[in-house]
Amino acid sequence: MSEIAEGKKERRQRDILQRLEANSYLALDDIVELYAVNEQTARRDIIALEQNGLARRLHGGVAIARSISPIALRQRRIDNALAKEKIAQIVAGLIPEGASLFLDTGTTCEAIAAALTTHGKLRILTYSLRSANVLCTNPDFVVAIPGGFVRSGDSGVYGADTPEFIKKFKFDYAIVSVSGVDRNGNMGDDEPGEVSTVRAAMAQSASTILAVDHSKFGHTGMVQLGTVNDVDMLVCDQAPPDEFMPLFELESIPIHLPK
Known part of the structure; x- marks a missing residue:
C-alpha cells in the first residue's frame, strides 16, 4: 500500500474516532456516506479501531470503547x-x-x-x-x-x-x-x-x-x-x-x- 493511501486511511480512522468521542456511536451507513467508501472499507476501519482498543463493533455500527470504571x-x-x-x-x-x-x-x-x-x-x-x-x-x-x-x-x-x-x-x-x-x-x-x-x-x-x-x-x-x-x-x-x-x-x- 502506498504511503499516500496509508495516510488517507489513518486520517479517516482518526476522524471516525473523533466523531465517536463526540457522539459515542456511528452507524456503518454513516461512515460509508461521510467518507465516500464502500461497506468493506468501512468495516475494515471499524475492525482496526477495535483491535487497537479504541472502539467496539456493534450491530450496524461502532461505539466508543468506553467502560464503566470499577470505582x-x-x-x-x-x-x-x-x-x-x-x-x-x-x-x-x-x-x-x-x-x-x-x-x-x-x-x-x-x-x-x-x-x-x-x-x-x-x-x-x-x-x-x-x-x-x-x-x-x-x-x-x-x-x-x-x-x-x-x-x-x-x-x-x-x-x-x-x-x-x-x-x-x-x-x-x-x-x-x-x-x-x-x-x-x-x-x-x-x-x-x-x-x-x-x-x-x-x-x-x-x-x-x-x-x-x-x-x-x-x-x-x-x-x-x-x-x-x-x-x-x-x-x-x-x-x-x-x-x-x-x-x-x-x-x-x-x-x-x-x-
Missing part, C-alpha cells in the same frame, strides 16, 4: 442500595415459577438476580456475567448468555450479533432498567449496544417490566430505548414525581411500589 460501578451499587433491594423483591414477587425471562444489565438488575434465586425453576437469558454468576447458584435455573466481548467494570457481554441471538428466544418477561426517563416519557440509556440488545429482547417478550428507582425520573439517556408506552408495568421504590404520573395513567400502566 464508578461500586458507587452505583452503594447509591440507593436499599431502593434497589426493594425493587428486586417486588420484581421477584411478580415472576411465577417456570417463567422465561430476559434480564437487563446494571446494578438494579444484579439485585433482581439475587432476589430471583429463591425461585424453584426459571429460564433466564442475561448479558450480564455478574447476574449470570448469581443466577447459576440455583441448580434448577437454566441460564443463557450471548457470546461476545466482556466489558470491564460491569462485566456486560456484547457482540455485533447479540440482537440476532436474542431473536431466537421467546420470553414471558423482559426485565429492563434504564439510565433515565424524561418528562415526555422517553426512556434512555448511554450505550447504543445495550439499547439494541434490550430492544430485541422487548420485542420477543410477552410482558416488559421497567425496574428503576425514583432518581432516574427527570434524567435522560444518550440513546433512546423507547417510551414508557412500550412497557407493561413499572416497579419503583416510590411513586414517580407527580408530573410523570399521567404518562402511566394514560396508558393504564400498573405501578408496583413497596408496601
Whole structure:
C-alpha cells in the first residue's frame, strides 16, 4: 500500500474516532456516506479501531470503547442500595415459577438476580456475567448468555450479533432498567449496544417490566430505548414525581411500589 493511501486511511480512522468521542456511536451507513467508501472499507476501519482498543463493533455500527470504571460501578451499587433491594423483591414477587425471562444489565438488575434465586425453576437469558454468576447458584435455573466481548467494570457481554441471538428466544418477561426517563416519557440509556440488545429482547417478550428507582425520573439517556408506552408495568421504590404520573395513567400502566 502506498504511503499516500496509508495516510488517507489513518486520517479517516482518526476522524471516525473523533466523531465517536463526540457522539459515542456511528452507524456503518454513516461512515460509508461521510467518507465516500464502500461497506468493506468501512468495516475494515471499524475492525482496526477495535483491535487497537479504541472502539467496539456493534450491530450496524461502532461505539466508543468506553467502560464503566470499577470505582464508578461500586458507587452505583452503594447509591440507593436499599431502593434497589426493594425493587428486586417486588420484581421477584411478580415472576411465577417456570417463567422465561430476559434480564437487563446494571446494578438494579444484579439485585433482581439475587432476589430471583429463591425461585424453584426459571429460564433466564442475561448479558450480564455478574447476574449470570448469581443466577447459576440455583441448580434448577437454566441460564443463557450471548457470546461476545466482556466489558470491564460491569462485566456486560456484547457482540455485533447479540440482537440476532436474542431473536431466537421467546420470553414471558423482559426485565429492563434504564439510565433515565424524561418528562415526555422517553426512556434512555448511554450505550447504543445495550439499547439494541434490550430492544430485541422487548420485542420477543410477552410482558416488559421497567425496574428503576425514583432518581432516574427527570434524567435522560444518550440513546433512546423507547417510551414508557412500550412497557407493561413499572416497579419503583416510590411513586414517580407527580408530573410523570399521567404518562402511566394514560396508558393504564400498573405501578408496583413497596408496601
